[in-house]
Structures are given as C-alpha cells and as structure tokens.
Amino acid sequence: xxxxxxxxxxxxxxxxxxxxLRPTRQRLALARLLFDGCDRHVxxxxxxxxxxxxxxxxxxxxxxxxxxxxTSAALLREIxxxxxxxxxxxxxxxxxxxxxxxxxxxxxxAGHMVTVTKMPDAPAGTTIRRxxxxxxxxx
Amino acid sequence: xxxxxxxxxxxxxxxxxxxxLRPTRQRLALARLLFDGCDRHVxxxxxxxxxxxxxxxxxxxxxxxxxxxxTSAALLREIxxxxxxxxxxxxxxxxxxxxxxxxxxxxxxAGHMVTVTKMPDAPAGTTIRRxxxxxxxxx
DNA sequence: GTGTTTGCAAAGTGTTTGCAATTTA
DNA sequence: TAAATTGCAAACACTTTGCAAACAC
Numbered sequence: 001x002x003x004x005x006x007x008x009x010x011x012x013x014x015x016x017x018x019x020x021l022r023p024t025r026q027r028l029a030l031a032r033l034l035f036d037g038c039d040r041h042v043x044x045x046x047x048x049x050x051x052x053x054x055x056x057x058x059x060x061x062x063x064x065x066x067x068x069x070x071t072s073a074a075l076l077r078e079i080x081x082x083x084x085x086x087x088x089x090x091x092x093x094x095x096x097x098x099x100x101x102x103x104x105x106x107x108x109x110a111g112h113m114v115t116v117t118k119m120p121d122a123p124a125g126t127t128i129r130r131x132x133x134x135x136x137x138x139x
Numbered sequence: 140x141x142x143x144x145x146x147x148x149x150x151x152x153x154x155x156x157x158x159x160l161r162p163t164r165q166r167l168a169l170a171r172l173l174f175d176g177c178d179r180h181v182x183x184x185x186x187x188x189x190x191x192x193x194x195x196x197x198x199x200x201x202x203x204x205x206x207x208x209x210t211s212a213a214l215l216r217e218i219x220x221x222x223x224x225x226x227x228x229x230x231x232x233x234x235x236x237x238x239x240x241x242x243x244x245x246x247x248x249a250g251h252m253v254t255v256t257k258m259p260d261a262p263a264g265t266t267i268r269r270x271x272x273x274x275x276x277x278x
Numbered sequence: 279g280t281g282t283t284t285g286c287a288a289a290g291t292g293t294t295t296g297c298a299a300t301t302t303a
Numbered sequence: 304t305a306a307a308t309t310g311c312a313a314a315c316a317c318t319t320t321g322c323a324a325a326c327a328c
Contacts, residue, residue: 022302024308045292059310064293078222084292084318086222098262109259116272118254123237123246126276133255133272137265161327163283184317198285203318223293223317283326294315301308 019073029056030066034076039091041079041106047088081106081134096132100139109135158212168195169205173215178230180218180245186227220245220273235271239278248274 012031016023033050034040042050048063067088070076076088081099087106094111114133122128151170155162172189173179181189187202206227209215215227220238226245233250253272261267 022307024302026309043292057310061294061311062309065308080219080222082222083217083219083225084223086292098259100262100265101268107262113257113259114255115257116253117256118252120237120248120252120274122274122276123239123278126239126278129240129275129277131272131274133270135259135261135270136268137261138268139262139265161282163327165284182317196285200286200319201284204283225317280328281326282328284324286322286324288320290319291317292315293317295313297311299309299311302306303304 015075019070019075021069021073026056026058026062027066027069029054029058030063031070031075034070034088034090039089039108041087041089043085043087079106079132096134098135098137098139101136102139105139109133154214158209158214160208160212165195165197165201166205166208168193168197169202170209170214173209173227173229178228178247180226180228182224182226218245218271235273237274237276240275241278244278248272 009028009032012028012035013023015035016027016031021027030047030051033047033054033056034042044060044063044067047067048058048060051058051063067076071078071088074092076090077092079087079089079097081087081097082104085104089106089108091108096109096111096114098107098109099105100107116131116133119131148167148171151167151174152162154174155166155170160166169186169190172186172193172195173181183199183202183206186206187197187199190197190202206215210217210227213231215229216231218226218228218236220226220236221243224243228245228247230247235248235250235253237246237248238244239246255270255272258270
C-alpha cells in the first residue's frame with residue numbers, strides 16, 4: 001500500500017470516533033490499512049504481518065482486539081468458512097461469498113447476484129441476524 | 140442411546156464396507172453411534188465423550204480420523220459455523236442450517252424450505268461443490 | 279504375513295487472557 | 304489524573320502428527 005493512495009487521516013479518524021472507539025495510534029494505523037477503499041478479506045495474522053511490514057509496531061493481541069472491536073462496531077464483518085481461521089471482511093453491505101476450497105481464497109458475490117426467494121420463519125423467540133450464503137468451489 | 144434402538148450391526152457394517160472402510164471395532168462403534176437414524180450434529184469431542192460413556196474404548200485421535208474418513212466417504216458432511224470448531228452432520232442430503240449464535244446450537248432446515256432462485260456462475264475454471272446457507276439467529 | 283489402523287503423547291494452530299506499563303482525553 | 308488501551312508471555316481449545324503396538328484380512 002502506497003502512502004499516497006491511503007485514505008485521508010481525518011476520514012479514518014472520524015470513522016473510529018463515530019464508532020465510539022478511541023483513535024489510538026494502533027487502531028488508527030490498522031484502520032488505515034483496512035479501510036483503504038478496496039474490499040478486503042483479512043485474517044488477524046495477515047493484518048499483523050502487513051502492519052509490521054509497514055513499520056507499524058503493534059502486537060498480535062492488539063490486532064485481535066481491534067478486529068473484534070471493529071466488528072462489534074459494524075466496521076467489519078466476520079466470515080467463517082474454515083474451521084480454525086477467521087476472516088474479516090471490510091465490505092459490510094449485504095453480499096455473499098465464493099470460497100475456493102483448494103486455495104482458501106475468499107471472493108465477494110454482490111448482493112444482487114443471489115436471490116433467496118423462500119426462507120423458513122425464524123424459530124420461535126428468535127430473530128434472524130444474518131443469512132450467509134457461501135458458494136464453495138474447487139478452485 | 141439404548142442398545143435396543145440401535146441400527147442392526149450388519150447395516151452399519153455394510154455401510155462401512157461400501158465406503159471402502161475396513162470395519163474395525165472403533166469405526167463400527169462410532170458409526171453405530173452416529174448413524175442411529177436421527178439427524179445429528181456432533182463435534183469430535185462430543186462423539187468421543189459419547190463413546191466413552193457407552194464404554195467404547197477409543198482415542199480422540201481415532202475419533203478425528205474416523206470423522207474425516209466418514210466425511211470423505213460422504214457418510215457425513217462437515218459444517219463450519221464457528222471459527223475453531225467443526226461440526227459433522229449425519230444428514231448428507233441437500234439442506235441448510237439455523238445457527239443459534241448464543242448457544243452455539245445447530246439445526247437443520249429442510250432443503251425445500253429454502254429456494255435460491257438466482258445464483259452467480261461459478262468463476263471460470265471452477266465447479267460449484269456446494270452452496271451453504273446459514274441462517275444466523277440470536278437464540 | 280502384510281498392510282491398515284490404533285493409541286499415545288507431543289507438537290501445532292489460531293485465539294484469548296491476565297496484568298503491569300503506557301497512552302489518551 | 305483517571306480510565307482506556309497496549310504488549311507480553313502464558314494459557315487455551317481444538318486439531319494433527321509420528322511412530323510403535325495391535326489388528327483385519
């Protein structure tokens with residue numbers, strides 16, 4: 001990531017503030033890596049490596065904390081495709097995923113590309129939080 | 140599980156043989172626990188406890204091996220809802236799942252209760268292996 | 279007998295935790 | 304200064320591995 005293409009500092013800063021997250025040096029740096037305009041699917045390890053590569057001193061524990069805080073604040077969405085690894089998706093709008101089983105790669109499917117016409121009612125006393133559609137392909 | 144309600148020995152035995160799996164004492168015992176007629180969602184730990192409770196001496200490693208072998212042989216289907224835990228579903232027909240986020244409980248949705256009318260094409264050079272629909276509810 | 283399967287204990291993976299030191303407002 | 308956040312290292316939960324002993328055919 002070239003510094004010239006990064007989002008303005010203030011934009012990311014506002015985003016954190018609006019989410020009620022104190023804009024610490026670490027959170028700010030991670031947020032700038034994540035919310036660079038592209039839709040991304042990152043694991044904690046990946047983001048940590050990326051941060052180190054960019055000379056951002058941050059511990060893995062803080063990366064985990066931040067990813068979860070961003071997820072709670074709806075800045076990220078967590079996707080589970082694979083037992084034993086979590087991915088975080090910077091695209092929080094309604095959409096689904098291709099999962100390439102061989103490579104472990106994840107790719108967005110725009111929301112309008114999938115239509116679910118028939119759905120069961122939520123079990124009594126519950127509310128549907130989200131419907132995840134994962135199309136598993138052998139790529 | 141009452142012994143009187145268990146599947147006949149020979150039925151489970153044939154099932155293993157047809158899958159090309161040597162019907163060892165452990166595989167046979169685990170298969171009898173799993174394929175008792177009900178649709179079940181089990182984790183390795185759960186199945187291991189169940190086996191011990193039923194006085195079947197089997198190691199956790201063997202439970203893992205067997206679950207994966209059964210899955211490869213299409214006697215089971217693996218479901219991932221939760222990073223860090225695998226569930227195995229004895230229902231291998233087309234169907235989907237409710238996932239109760241609070242309790243971690245998993246429940247089948249019959250295939251005919253969900254209709255996906257519009258689907259993207261598989262990415263070039265790939266084949267769709269399966270479409271998983273997971274309805275996350277807060278139960 | 280021969281190749282397969284098992285059990286064990288150890289190693290591995292990804293994630294979380296407890297707590298003192300640091301930083302933010 | 305008070306409360307929130309961080310880094311570290313240890314703990315954690317779940318899963319896989321290596322290999323000698325046991326087993327199925």
